[in-house]
Amino acid sequence: MLITRRMKNPKPDHRPEIMAIYAELERRPLPRQCEMRTGCCHFRLAGHTPLLTKGEALYAAQSVRASGRKALKPHPDGACPLLGRDGRCTIYAHRPFGCRTHFCAEAGGMYPRKHVADLIQRLEALDERLGGDGSRPLEGAISAVLAEK
Numbered sequence: 566m567l568i569t570r571r572m573k574n575p576k577p578d579h580r581p582e583i584m585a586i587y588a589e590l591e592r593r594p595l596p597r598q599c600e601m602r603t604g605c606c607h608f609r610l611a612g613h614t615p616l617l618t619k620g621e622a623l624y625a626a627q628s629v630r631a632s633g634r635k636a637l638k639p640h641p642d643g644a645c646p647l648l649g650r651d652g653r654c655t656i657y658a659h660r661p662f663g664c665r666t667h668f669c670a671e672a673g674g675m676y677p678r679k680h681v682a683d684l685i686q687r688l689e690a691l692d693e694r695l696g697g698d699g700s701r702p703l704e705g706a707i708s709a710v711l712a713e714k
């Protein structure tokens with residue numbers, strides 16, 4: 566007798582919705598100058614750490630794994646562990662939403678919430694569907710996903 570096993574309530578694929586949210590953000594840019602500034606990647610200096618929902622963390626972790634890394638190594642300067650030695654983001658195409666909204670003052674400051682409120686709501690709704698527990702600081706959020714089997 567053929568027995569097929571079905572997972573109960575399988576988690577949805579995060580990728581289509583995350584990619585759609587990031588693509589929508591690209592379609593509504595505000596004037597900002599952040600190229601190679603990396604101010605927001607230096608958490609201690611910026612005084613901020615990006616907060617990630619589960620879908621963002623899963624998407625970022627996918628890029629970390631694709632580069633052969635299994636865990637994040639702390640940056641010696643207390644900067645983002647994903648900041649490369651050349652001063653570039655090592656997961657640029659998969660960088661989280663906060664990194665796309667230029668929260669460092671040097672680059673022009675964070676996007677006004679009303680400009681992206683609907684996209685934040687979509688990220689939060691996806692987080693719920695994925696069984697997340699809300700936004701978490703970048704390093705912990707991505708490390709937790711990398712530790713998952």
Ligand code: SF4
Nearest residue numbers: 606645647648654664
């Ligand atoms: S994920 Fe990339 S863009 Fe975001 S803080 Fe880290 S190095 Fe900077």
